[in-house]
Amino acid sequence: MLALSLAITGCGDKDTGDPTGPGDTRAELTAGSAVSAADTATTASVTFTGATGLSLAAADFTVSTGGTIGTPAVSGDTVTVPVTFAANSGTSAKTYTVGINGASTKVKGSATVVVIQAANDPSDTRKGLTAGSAVSAAGTATIASVTFTGATGLTLTAADFTVSTGGTIGTPAVSGDTVTVPVTFAANTGTSAKSYTVGINGDSAKIKGSTTVVITQDAAPSTGADLGLYIGSAASPEANTGTLALALAWLKSNAANNTDYTILIGANESLPSWTLGGASPGTSVAANGKTGVKITIRDKGAERRVTGSSLFTINSGVTLVLSEKITLVGINSNTASLVRVDDGSLEMRENAKITGNHSVPSSFSSGGGVYVDRGTFIMKGGTVYGSDGGANANKLTGSGTKLGVSLYKSVNGVAKFGNEQPIIAGVQTTDLFTDDTLTGHE
Secondary structure, eight states: OOOOOOOOOOSSOOOOOOOOSTTOOOEEOEEOOOEEEOTTOOEEEEEEEOOTTOOOOGGGEEEOTTOEEOOOEEETTEEEEEEEOOOOOSSSOEEEEEEEOTTOSSEEOOOOEEEEEOOOOTTOOOEEOEEOOOEEEOTTOOEEEEEEEOOTTOOOOGGGEEEOTTOEEOOOEEETTEEEEEEEOOOOOSSSOEEEEEEEOTTOSSEEOOOOEEEEEOOOOOTTSOOEEEETTOSSOOTTOOSHHHHHHHHHHHOOTTEEEEEEEOSOEEOOOEEESSSOOSTTEESTTOOSEEEEEEESSSOEEEEOSSOEEEETTEEEEEOTTEEEEOOTTBSSOSEEEEEEEEEEOTTOEEEOOEEOOSSOEEOSSEEEEEEEEEESSOEEOOTTOGGGOOEEOSSSOEEOSSEEEEEEEEEEETTSOBSSOSOTTSOEEEOSOEEOOO
């Protein structure tokens, strides 16, 4: 009898989910430079290039034993990958090697970046400082402040810190565990942003560490720039966005996640009430359902006044920045605050103003100028006028309960200056309010 063996194979290749192979479309990343960290440091960031257009997660990267990958941030072609680890109490340096996860479906490559953490020197009694958040400054600004923590009990001077070319360190101020370091620089007259990196002087006898804080100074569009809405660092605006109203209408239809927009306006405008972000579709709702959207309103060469009743409600996913010379003006018969922060963020820069809102409620009313229900209000500059503001005053009148002519911060809201200090003193986990004129600062 003849035995017949028949092998049957499929006509197509089975999809194993393996991203490698001829159809591999993953982006190949190139490693940045090695990074040094002080023995007291617990975080450092490394960079890779080749990440244009990608949205990456911690799972796309690996780190050697002892390190933990944080959330990567992509800016242009570069992805910055944060790494956390323990302070080094040993007498030998430690290294943490950051690489690309071979199982990633978005990136590939064998490139690695090493974080070298210095050894602990028992004879070195200097305190290690931890950097605060990065700081933004308007193009017209000439001063900004950064913070470091770990300074309890110290008396520090300008010589204990360094700043990159163009900046000058002022006199640091220690309050509790935090030291606030002022930096002065020239107004930016160029068309590109500038950055100033503040660090710790290696020759300091009191503090140590490789941690740094970056100040990014905006580049205001030149007075000859075209009016309208700019996406990111684009050189020209989108079509048919030459007024604030048109720009907001464009955002209603076209806003994208994780995108910065700048609206350059050249005249005073009257505006209906707009809702920014959240998930409440309607006639005057921009960036509905989006996240990571930043909208900056700027002037073109002179103060620009935007008038209306309850001009902006800022919901989750959106940060609204009132840049220099932008003034929001209320009306005489409003029934609510001029700006309401409801799980989003409002930021005021130098020379921005919130003024002239006269709310006449028949029942409870709070926050004639700004009401922070949830979310965050940061005054890096600018003025919110209170009942003492004369012709510019915001007002609350009528038969109802009236609290916070200039600002009302609810139990779930945050209201702080650019140096992280609260705008209104008191227990920040309670409702706080003030009738006074408020002036922002770094």
